[in-house]
Amino acid sequence: MSDLADQREGYLAHIAVERGLSKNTLAAYRRDMRRYEDFLRQRDVDSLARVVRSDVEEFAQELSAGTPERAALAPASASRTVVAVRGWHRFALAEGWTTDDPSRLVKPRAVPQRLPKALSTAQVEAILEVASVGDGAAALRDRALLEVVYATGARISEAIGLDVDDLALEAGAEAVVLRGKGNKERVVPIGGYAVEALDAYVVRARSPLAQAGRGTSALFLNARGGRLSRQSAWTILRAAAERAGIPDVSPHTLRHSFATHLLTGGADVRVVQELLGHASVTTTQIYTAVTQDTLREVYTTFHPRALS
Template identity: 60%
Template structure:
């Protein structure tokens, strides 16, 4: 390997790669990536005067991780994910060295991989959500025998429920008619409750507003009886064109087609879920209430949305406050 071909560290790297190929059966591309990362590690340590695994300590491993993140004339700086992958190769190497008796300690055990930057959930403005819902079809369209009209009413009800409850697409297509009975009976002016079965089989009740209730009423009265004549869907709330339960993929397809007609790009069912949470917090909802509505087991998971709303507050402040930005006296 470059930097110290034939030296103890290079021989250790070769033995480790042979182990990965023979006993772990890693894919060729993964082995190539590990070989490239370990070749760079070997060269880095050789430049530091280290020729064998016994001379490596946590300080050298941390220095290598820093070098990965900063880059040099020969290597571009790596992001957290790429640097973490290279460090995984190094950590595996030292764990192997300890296990096989090459050295008495694991030099990399204490070195944690870099933390990737937090990806903020993508939400769309309320105006874009409303355009999507309108593009699905009128919530109270007149009865029609046309298949397209029937499916438009179903699509409107599906999307109203997704945004109105913040539920996952799997939870929404998993609804049965009985799960929404109380919400539908609440009428136009009330806020009913929908029963969802979330991850791990946990049930939760989520309020449903009047817009979604009206859309569900129209679907249940005018559409579902026709779609459900075959009985294939059983108690399922949302049915596909053949009368079976609408699948998760089918729900994605509905939203994709409707969002395309509305001219809103890059929207998924999870985008509506993110938008639900963000719009609630923007409107003053307590984060623990949003946690309960989303079905998160920990408020820590929900707190990512507060970062989105803080950015929104900053933007509003910068635009609205008369002394938010300094301007030279005229």
């Protein structure tokens, strides 16, 4: 392969299979690589074999500085784009399309670490208490959905991706099978409140919802009997948060709260890593900063010489 477009598609085909990336992630990679491809073509570079280190360095600088034609990218987006470019070059070298990797010394821009927003346990309980309005099928579904998201720390895509067969509600072994990034499965235990909400939904509400559709294995159904969408799940949470009087809540907020509450309670960070489905413990460790703030507050409040 000598043309940039062919090399791009070859790499995308590779990572689609090897990493099991979602369509959205692949689309982001394609956008990043096309931007790099456009940059190289403006320099009359039509193959990765002709790229030199200064090309990659100046592209990285352009991402952060912008051009008259294209706005600068946010730090996280610029970093992601450089990572995509580096991966493309490594693959080209491994495939023998190039004899060198000019990107190997070009580092992604450091992204300022933002602590995740976590709700207090009282706030979470308030949201869950008002998650359902009435005793209809939709109300029982809404309560079960939010109980599962908080009980397992699931991404919203993982929760709505659940099938009925992914539930194990036998006493003493209650758990759900979640499918995360790369379609990797993990078994996550669930507590009594979530089990109770799921049991009420499955027994009393799912069948009436399913009757409107053509038959599906999906656990959480919409009014037409099909699988609940991400947007609908977000609307369910937002409505519950508004009823509870708690602003700025997203599906990821419950995931952040799940992790923070476990760590604050003394859970091992590697256990939380497994529960969240993080490939690296480094990703999970961002939550430890939140618990350190709590420890510091307790120390300064109660230690007799903390303020001396």
